[in-house]
Amino acid sequence: MVCAVRPNTTFTNPQVSGFYFRPCRNEYDEVIPECFRCRCGTVRKQTNRNGYSNLMQDVLRQHPDHESAMLQATAAETGSVLNFVQHLSRNLYGWMHWIIESNLRSLSTRVARQEGTPHLLLR
Structure with missing residues (x-):
């Protein structure tokens, strides 16, 4: 009996798939279940x-140097949670962050106007 030894891989299949594939979206920017688009199209x-x-069959055929490409990429691109967070959630968080930051800036400006000039507040 012949025993074949598999080489150790650096990345798991979910990590490789998350690096190369993104979910397909319809005209309303909703994710189409079970449909993924590779970086090569x-x-x-x-x-x-x-x-x-x-998904791994496509990566192995189209991207034979996938391990070296993933090693050169940043950790956020290869194993981050951002690959699994919905596009809509990231977009919503971005808008909320922008609104809160702009309100905080205007609030600090109002407080500075009420209490005096900024150089007096530092004392």
Whole structure:
């Protein structure tokens, strides 16, 4: 009996798939379930039944140097939670952050006007 030894991989299949694939979206910017678009433009379907094998086949065929490309990428691109956060949630958070920051700036300006000039507040 012949025993074949698999080489150790640096990244897991979910990490590789998250690095190369993004969810497909429809005209209303909603995610289409089970449909993913690769960086090279290929559209693949991923179901619960086949796991990451469909996506990994595309990566192995189209991107033979995927491990070196992922090693050169930043940690945020390869293993970050941002790949799994919905686009709508990130967009909503960005707007909320912008509104709060602009309100805080105007509030600090109002307080400075009421209590005096900024150089007097530093004393």
